[in-house]
Amino acid sequence: MRPYQVLRSVFIFLLATKLLGRLQYVLRYEGLRSYLLRLLTPYLKMLPMVRAKLDKEMQKTMTELRAKFSQDLTSPCTALPSKGMEKEELLKLMDQRKEQDTKNWINGKITGAVYHGGQEHYDFVGQVFSRWAFCNPLHPDLHPALRQMDSEVVQMVINMYHGGPDACGSFTTGGTESILMAMKAHRDWGEETKGITEPNIVICTTAHAAFDKAGKYFKIQVRKARPDGDMAMDLKHMKQLIDRNTVAIVGSCCQYCHGTIDPIQEMGKIALKKNIGLHVDCCLGGFLVPFMEKAGYPLPPFDFRVPGVTSISCDPHKYGFAPKGSSVVMFSNKELRRYMYCYLTDWSGGIYATPTMVGSRPGGPVAATWAAMRRFGEDGYVQTTREIVGATRTIAEGLKQIDDLRLVGRPEVCVVAFDTKKGAGFSCYAVADCLKQLSGWELATCQNPPSVHLALTLLTAKHAESFVKDVKAAVARVKESPKLYNSTAGVYGMAATLPQGFIEDAVGAYIDAMSEAHESAAPAA
Template identity: 40%
Template sequence: MESLSGLCSYVDEFRGFANQYLSNYEPVVLVMFPILSIVLASFLQSLIGVISDKGLKAALLGVFMSFFKLVPGVQKYIDGEKQKVVNKLQSSDKSKRDGWASELPKSGLGFGVLDRLKDEKANDVAWQGKCSGTVYIAGSESEGHFSLINEACAMFAHTNPLHLDVFQSVVRCEAEVVAMTAALLGSKEKCSGGQICGNMTSGGTESILMAVKSSRDYMKARKGITKPEMIIPVSAHSAYDKAAQYFNIKLWRVPVNKEFQADSRAIGQFINKNTILIVGSAPGFPHGIIDPIEELGELAFKFGICLHVDLCLGGFVLPFARKLGYPIPPFDFSVKGVTSISVDVHKYGLAPKGTSVVLYRNHEIRKCQFVAVTEWTGGLYVSPTMAGSRPGGLIAGAWASLMSVGMEGYLEHTREIMEASKRLQKGLKEISELYIVGRPDMTVVAFGSHNLDIFEINDIMSSKGWHLNALQRPNSIHICITLQHVEVIDGFLKDLRDSVQTVKENPGPVSGGLAPIYGAAGKMPDRGMVGDLLVDFMDSSC
């Protein structure tokens, strides 16, 4: 985060490169005009192809920038400006990396490494009760729960469910975690097509990747689709962008409605003969709002395509909230048309990090997730998920968490966090400068401001130790309430009121804050340039 803050002070400088270039190289541009006119035909031809993928505005800008970079010196200038940013980032980050190990120690440290790890851990920020999401267990029982899952993980740290015949215990743990999760999400309903089934994965992103890959291959086998497309609301998780890139699927992002839900009518207009999948979230990560899963299910069933529901956040909250009497709309396999669901056990399931579940309505769809290799000299090979070897210790830890907490425990946890969410929303409504984005259905609450820079407010909150999530379109921030926050809602609201007052009295970016980068990114017309800057930042940080 500190490195990202260092990026902020250089963003405005980088943004101005185009105007500076044009003012410095105007004669070159005039000389090049005849050449540019010659390539106009090629420009128009490329534009037509890109419009169908990205829309008119983005296509015009993208193609223009592509041809603008062909002007001699422009690309070199851009690369030079980006390198300046990267160099400054590397320079500011260098001091933190001094003393980092770059090769194996000559003599092993043995148990001395534990002391080294304790020293490193002491440098982490104070996250207890201050982070949006991140850590989901808290309270008087947290120490005992951490000890329990840590012991379970350690007991099975050597295991690998790839070896089904050797580690039968952890194979059973995975099967039972999947079955218990499915039981919460409609497996006992009368679902046609066979028994709900699934596998554990390393997290929500892998669960989504697996669901998209399975949907692609299932629709190819069923309908012969070889140029697959999927349609998602703009609020859907960025994991779908990864899936589109990894699996060569055209991705359509559709605007949400005025309630910030997936617009089923708009999504329906994008469905064509190549559509394999549409997506809904319960709730969506940005604003904590449940998409109209029933409407999306009707669409999927009508057109004979797949529907994936992202329950990574809601899987271990919504079933219990419904039992507690909250007005939760249908969201799971009880909805006709839902073909797959992703659920993170390491969030509100309170399992160790790196545990999620992907579920399918039937075995026919799940079989499309598997990879079988018959011609390898190493023997016959089959694997269910992205990874070959998988950490059996995490699977055992997830099983231990579900079995130790139980139905009554999850009901009580859900009652606490849902009540905390309501207290937070009430407090936000009392701060006149802020507004809540949409109507949150669960424990993610997003808020913005009509007259103040919400990112400046976020920077002040960061200086007070709070770690929130910055959002865009609309500019806002959110907090994902966990058991960590149940006892600190009042403190959060007090700090938020003080931060709002500070920005009112002293508007302007905080030194080292994130407001400049979000503000600059929002004004950059070329989103490809924003992406390049993010990639260069990540490359310099790893």
Template identity: 85%
Template sequence: MVLAMERPLKNAVNKFFRGKEPYQVLRSLALFLVAAKFISRLQQIIRHQGLRSYLLRCLTPYLKKLPMVRAKLDKEMKKTMSELRAKFSQELTSPCTSLPSKGMEPEELLKLLDRRKELDTKTWAEGKITGAVYHGGKQHYDFVGQVFSRWAFCNPLHPELHPALRQMDAEVVQMVVNMYHGGPDACGAFTTGGTESILMAMKAHRDWGEAEKGITEPNIVVCTTAHAAFDKAGKYFKIHVRKAKTDKDMAIDLNHMKHLIDSNTVAIVGSCCQYAHGTIDPIEEMGKIAKKKKIGLHVDCCLGGFLVPFMEKAGFSMPGFDFRVPGVTSISCDPHKYGFAPKGSSVVMFSNKELRRHMYCYLTDWSGGIYATPTMTGSRPGGPVAATWAAMCRYGEDGYVETTRQIVGATRQIAEGLKQIPELRLVGRPEVCVVAFDTKPTAGFSCYALADCLKQQSGWEVATCQNPPSVHLALTLLTSKQADRFIKDVKAAVDLVKESPKLYNSTAGVYGMAATLPAGFIEEAVGAYMDAMSEVHDGPAGP
């Protein structure tokens, strides 16, 4: 049968090349291969990043070298750095850039540290900020600090030296796994934050894809609203990150997601809830797709990690999102947010130990001996581990149910209040702890102007988001007690901005520029910001 199919093909090829010189045959073949390679590469570009974005990325480095463009960029960078230095120099306490010639007395150091602590506390103590500081109350704050200090110099890398720390590390992970209804083979690891948890989950799925399916050019499919850490994982681990569109409520578009999945896809990603708008992706439907395609499904619960497991007991409906959903293979959760643990604590979970092993890093032939670590870090402080264990045991399930009732309840109260303001509209679904909103086209001012006014007039720090434009408030336990105050202040800010919209345009200017310039140009401004953060700025002489 094969020979019968070959004969017509042979005759057609011979007829096509009959009378042609060998060189012509080779040239035709070469042109065909080049064209095929070009088309394949073009399809890859369109699928992964889009032709427009690719062309802009290629052209931007050359555009930056043009004298007029370079001069403009340098001028803007100098202006940006000057403004940032002025901002960061406003409240300095005796800058110290060199070691003191003689060591300072503890009493003197503590006085200086008290001043610095006061500066770092006053901006959030009233609870008028979005997220950032997830305070569990003054008494809890002091208690966790005491526990932290007792294990600050211990290192989980050496479990034989710190058996109690190893036990608490394992117990934190197991308590979180049980919160998410993991089966008998479910497991996890303690990490330093949500970003590391996400990186480790993606690394595990990448290595699983290569080991089990022979995938050498892996990709993951995420929503455009997924956390930036997934893009970071893509950059670090050479994983293509494909972006699915959103529906009208800013949840992932399942049809577009399915279109982006191919034979090189190792995992899809859902958020519960996502950072920008607070929407929960349809995890149960995504689980069915993951099972059918035989790929992983990671659920990012970093933000809502200590809220969503307790929502049903707190009296709120909750769709399936954890290991009870068939198809879910990994979950990330941050105790250092609504678990009221200190910063530097997160947990990455896996549905089985086989998948978790793909997260590990082994070096068995190193001259210093066998070296193996479960996550990205080698040494890490024991303080966050012990303090997280203590925070979870202190609050307990009843405590977390109550804080969930307060935070989620206040979130929905604010959402309802914002709906009553004619100039505003909600963006996404405020299902857990985030309320995102924009201004209507008829309002006459932008949401960014409103954010500036809230900051200047009432001291509220809201987060600015883009694509689409919006601002959001991520409620904490402190913020939840000020729901009425926030709604009142937003109403007042709307009236002020309507009267004088040009007075509140600093944030709008930044985001307007970001919307019109290629990413390569914006990166320079962002780089200047990070440079300024790492500088010791001018101020009073050091100690």
């Protein structure tokens, strides 16, 4: 062969190898259809006919959303008043707005969101919150008592999860921040100790969306393993997705969509063998699963008792009945936690270092979380766990008796998810729509696979038996007139047929409308 032929052959061989490698990657981790749609969607949206249709639909969506968000406004005001309002007038307006918000959940027929609901408890927590609302944990020298409560909340939660002497953690503003910080720590650990510059994590498709958020924020590839028949992590598929760039795997206890607990002990063995991290997401079940054994509902070990678990996220602002804005991220050792930190040592304003994502944060959630935990104590949380988990099991057993329904996942902790059986002639979304119209129940809608769920709280636990009766009535009504209850089904049916890029436009319009203020009829006084 002549030299140019050798070069040409080598070039063609390398190009073919690269293309085959890319094809293998796409087929393994994304799927050819999803990959092609992702590539083509930006070009499709540039076509004049498609663009015009999208603009028309977005305008229609925005108009509908603006009308929806403006229907419950109380005294709209978008500009500063020329003179400050009197305290009594402001408090009266605040009472009106509080009443407006309270009426949507006070009947105890919503999924999650409001986890306690008792006014006496809220008044107590509010009193504590107000005393530290203007204090900042960023300045521990100014607020030593706040620093103490911050560290004590973290340590109490670590002890709940059987952390060893080297276990540690940090207070964060919510479950998403806890997850982001855990993934950031594992990413930086992988880079420093293993030289990984293109990190990935392996999660189940049922894991919380915050892990995808971490992937977008921190340039971590998120690989998704399929679930098994009970919607738990498929260990075989998970192992196939792990490679030399994997920094962590993720298990849920329990997962948001279906309430299933992933096989944490088996995942711990894999994490140890592969020398990678294992994060356990206990954000939802954080103040239930540690107390289930004493409440009469034993679970296999899922926390730092499991060798291989390197980090855990837990939210006191759910079943810990603390105010919103409180979560804890825990690590098995201080070395791993340091990879979460952010240091700026050459800033002109001095040395700047923060343990988590935010700098300044209110001290109110810290103090109020400390107070809520001390007030309930272990006995209090065991009792609330007994009520909530017991009601979950009651509802699950009741739904099993309804012929056209089937449970999705395992209702092990606080979530009951269901779908309709094949051939039922109507969807679970239709049942949810009918439930809302007939009896006021607000369920969460899930997809891939289709299901709806109820996340039980102290409020909803009191209505377990009536919920089952209401579902039976809704199923009977939908069977008679399935076409009357198809609004949610229509939305999710459309979403299943559209490329992701088009759905993102609609979701973006929703966030835009939600963020808009609405002008008052008269100018500010």
